[in-house]
Amino acid sequence: MSGVSRLEPVPAVALWSDQSIHIPTVCLDPAGIHHQGPENRFEDGLLWPQVAGTPTGAPRYAEVNPLLQRVAMEGLLCQIGMGPATRSPKGVLWLLHQPEGTRDDPVRDWAGGENVLDPPVCLFHARDAAGTCPELRRGHEAFWVGDSELVGVAGLYYPPDQAQPVDRTIPLDSPETRFLVATALIRELRNVSPVDLADPLLPVDPVPCNAQPDGAAPMKRCPARPSPFTSSPLDLN
Template sequence: MTLGRSGVPYITTWSAEESLPTTVIQRPGGGIAYLDETLVDRDENGVLWQRVPSRPGRGRPEFGKVHPLRQRRAMRRLLCGICGGVPDRTDEGVLWLVRDFRGDWPDWPDGMAATEPPVCLPCAHRSVGACPALRIGFVAVRVGQSTVAGVYGTVYQGGQPFPAPVDDAVVAFDDSAIRWVQAAQLVRELGDCTILRAMPERRDQLWQRDRPGVPNGVGDGTQAHPA
């Protein structure tokens, strides 16, 4: 399923992909499980994942709602989140489009926990005008290295007769709270990042590093604004 054939991003959920009914219980040693849990409900790190069938193209697209399995696949294999193909890559790294929060900490976005997959160059240009979040303000970033570091999902707390959801959060694999998470999205920690001044139209155009005094606008002259 690609944007070129359907006009719908690869990781978007369709209306026929409704979450399957589950009963979340507390495990004897702590953490959560499904009452009727099977091997496919957990990943290789032992994290419990949402149960959502994969039926892309059936029904209507639910824009803004991310499909857990396809997002997880795109993040693990580093696929374009829009078309499901190979993302754009240069010697500086893989291309990501992210909301502009460069004022959050020094050296942002190094250390950022990303749930959005990378993008290929054609999809990057299309998504700038199509994605409401990116229209608010974005930056194009080359990511030299990224590590699968955790998940984003619903955090539960223990209780009787059943544990209760208390928050949606990013939780690292090495955090003891990971036992209490029902995962919805895979997280990569971004590193060795280069903020780009402009998004090229062609592969043979030079990418320029962000410099002091350069406007935040990227691409077709759109001015980015802090959220």
Template sequence: MHPTAPYVVPWKEETLPDLDTMVGSFGVAYTNPLHDTFQRDKDGILWAVCEGTRTGGPAYARELHPHRQREAMERLLCAGCSGPPARDERGMLWVLPLLDDGDDPGWHCVRTVIPPMCEPCKTKATEACPWLRDGHVELRVKEAEKIGVRGTLYPLPGVEDEPDPDALVLFNTPEEGRVIARQLVRELREVTVIAVRRSTP
């Protein structure tokens, strides 16, 4: 494995194929029944198909690998090595890019698709990942509830709108059946800010 490639980062040879879908009163489905069966989770949410191999080097410009991101977020694994994340009395370690909300956006109840990290991977990731090199915050988090998914949300049948390619769909809402998910989302609560690192010009 590439020494600087976090577990959840896709590689250049890993792609999301443009698969045929259909939308009806049931929601969205792949027209290939095998894809439709194997890409649904236990709650019935349809997930994106990712093909290819972990070759060609990390593709930091793309969003996180849908299957590995989901696994790390479901099981609360380190985004870098897929091992246990760092924990102490203040909670689990999260390292996130700075938000574009001014100098102090507040981090309680922030929603993220980035899994937690262990200490060794924190150091590697903040040096290698351009999202974090440009500025990041280190948090300790006591509670991180799964609240929904990000993905492509398809309109209701008969509505002429285009699909929304980057929608946040909360669990237990009618939109669940019309999304092809790519990322699992958690909301961070009981947050302690440990450090804010800003890039220098």
């Protein structure tokens, strides 16, 4: 219908207008940083911010819920439905925007591996997003990923010798992570095989990763906005 906006599936990892990311007071000592009061610190020792509010209001596509990004990346869950990402003998399915080939958005170097903040996807939501998300409609690439190791973390780094924190990406095995409030996990994608989402050999009517027993798949849809994930290269050096 003319004049009606196309509705886009909202990624489960997107932040909503009734939510906010809160970093409590940061205390610094030689052993690292900690928050005053309750902390979001998990088995790997990383310190994470707090997310206040409820996933209601309007989706803020340009912002990611760091706690849900962590869950999706650790568990290889679909970033849209938060169910299991689609797997094949060639690996786990990933859907990424097509690079512009510029300095800020270079062509991906698969020979050397590619670091990403984007969690994987299921086939159902990959096809849906590829046809509705403005950025993906301009160009996208889908891959089976044979190896996807967690290699790094992005966040707010509190240098022991400086007054102000800075944005930084750090290897997961670096001792510097003890001075970081994490906001996203990073996976390195290797051993990739391009896949055409319209390939007739793929299931014609795949089941959504978050389908209920009755076959229904809960999904929030809103007017399309920008992708929540960065297109800038992630340097862990």
